[in-house]
Amino acid sequence: MIELMQNPHVPLAFAALAAFCVSVYVLADGLDLGVGILFLAAPRDDQRDLMMASIEPVWDANETWLVMGGTLLIAAFPAGYYVLLPAFYLPIMFMLFALIFRGIAFEFRLQATRFRFVWDIAFAAGSILATLCQGLILGGLIGGVPMQDGMFSGGPFSFFSLLGLMCGVGLLGGYALIGAGWLIWKTDGTTQVFAREIAHAALILTAVMMALVSLWSALTVPEVAARWFALPNLLLLAPVPLATLVVLVAIWRGIWEGAEPRTFLLSLVVFALGLVGLVVSLWPYVVPRHVTVWDGAADPQTLGFIAVGLVIILPIVLAYQAHAYWVFRGKAERHAGGYGGDALAAEPAGGPR
């Protein structure tokens, strides 16, 4: 096992897996962060009830992928963990605060009556702030992290960049697009109409910011420009932006017509393409321009130990997560169970079912 793990292809496999976990996180939590971003834009309280009900059974599993990303990083690429996390101290902390507020809003909003708007705001503001922080982290990653003697060597604000802000706004648009797509699929009536209307705005924001971020990082980060515009690469990589463009147009044309899941599924494709572009820009680094996946990987015996579990357990995890989505398939409904609400007094009495 240890010999096998010393093979230079092994860190590649783990890098692919880490990319997979990040993708699942971004796609899955993207939909419920997106619903949160759109939350206050919804005109009526009952629409907000429905929006929240549509993600209630799945948000926890989605957010668990964030923990999975963190723990896979410390297990497989420790250098990425102990250099990048201090480097992004403030945005990570504020993302966590934001996630606390939006997470707790799931629990308390349904029970609140007079001060429900407070939890509405907590949920929406938490979603927006968490997204912006993720954008700042993303922009900081593309821009690079100062490092000396194997440790982060910058200050508390060296994460900040204009590129990061652009990424943050872009992610807001992107998550809102996924969220709107999800709502078109999972809700009906006025909530669905609202989602269709706002999907246009989200799509425009996403497209504009994707273009801006790509251009700006090519202009300001020479390594990124070199990766994309050197000659064989330019032709080999051209399909990525072209495909993105095609999918964006396809979304635009399908918001009102076409099958209901279409906007959601195509917006996932947009994100997947964006992530491919990101991997191209950052490859092969764990800590951009300092530590490669080969230098940053954990001990072979550690990789071997986690490989066993990942190969066996991850497929099972994916299967029962898919099952949970399946159980709650169909249009969302305002339910009275779970986190509370007024169900207690109104519970119909009855014998054993």
Place this chain on the structure above:
Amino acid sequence: MDAVELARAQFAFTIGFHILWPTLSIGLAWFCTLLSFLWWRTGRPVYRDLMRFWIRLFALSFGMGVITGIVLSYEIGTNWAGFSRSVSNVLGPMFMYETLTAFFLEAGFIGIMLFGEGRVSKGTHLFACLMVSTGALFSATWIIAANSWMQTPAGAVADANGIFHVTDWWQAIFTASFPYRLAHMVCASFLTGAFVVAGVSAFHLWRRQHLVASRTAFSMAMWLALVLAPTQIALGDLHGRNTLEHQPVKLAAMEGLWDTTKGSAMTVIAWPDMAEQKNLYALDIPHLASLYLTHSWDGEVAGLKTVPPSDQPNVPVVFFAFRIMVGIGLALLATAVTGLVLRLRGRLFYARWFQLLAMATTPLGFLGVLAGWTVTEAGRQPWIVYGHLRTADAVAPVTAGAVTTSLIIFFAVYNVLLLSFVWFAGRLALKGPADTSPPSHEHPGLDRTNAGLLAASSTSPASLSSSSTSPATLEQAGA
């Protein structure tokens, strides 16, 4: 405060706040699973009412645990980069396996547990409850394996750069202190859960409402407490003797024992003075410490002075936290035994002073857990990996200003969270379970059936079966 102290303060605060929720949710998850099982097997509505009620409270505590737990999985990197650089080869996989086997399991089935009743069969709902509670136990197992490795490291060697490499996974996971800590913590969760159930049920008994459900739950909780409280004390004794063997300095701090002695006295209470390296105002009982630590009259117990003061933990913190933990354990045992005595006399549901006492015990389990973790974590200092890596060498290159900012926000946010939780969970708990069970008639006249609910649900089978309760009885009880 310098960067190390700030990082320690932040970690202690965030992990101390976090541990409250897993403590509650591990116990409640299994209680809900038990209720789901009883409902599935017996079909008695009282179990369904209790299950729905306790699942709501479980959901609140579970959510608090999730959001405060995510913080910790990142703090280990953001604030303890030196630590994660040194130990990631050993502990990284344990954290990852916790996510993979525990968090995903919980997250995958929590939706069905909370919202699935009615959408899935009773058997499937029970299975979802079982998966969530099993996930909670897996989580405790992995995280305590990681913590135990920090206390009693094994199965790994450090290289010249101070980076640990695993030589034997079995030894690294099943370290010397692991089984004791795991058993002690899981038992603490169940015990805390039992006293929360007892306290909430006692409140309803005291108010003479939801009688059928509350009696059932109160009785179950007191049986559990009767088994768990002595078990926990026995496990604590085993754990203490394990600590004596592997972390003698921590044990000496718990006992307030400075000099290595044979036939050591037990110090009931004192002020351990670290500057003087002795106890002030000590109340000692001769030979007792040797008796319970070594199980012999003249057994030798190592004292704090076996190591220089720079290698000693903060003795008063460990000393007093230990006494609080033990005191709470004894108080809970006394409550459980009192419950048994009342039960044997047939007064378990009627002794009003005991209902007040049970309500008062509700927070004790949490305080005991906090005190216990303070003993073991503060007692490990000044080491983060016992005997190998000092806490001061483990921090991240983050400025004190950044940590101060986050610490202040954590403090504010967590207080808001706690207040909100107490408000909403308290409201749910005080409202109580639904009454769809026929009222029991074992002591007619004492029951106060909820007349309003009875009228509201007049078409339900429950009200038909309870129609034998005459209006006169209702009025009499209500007066």
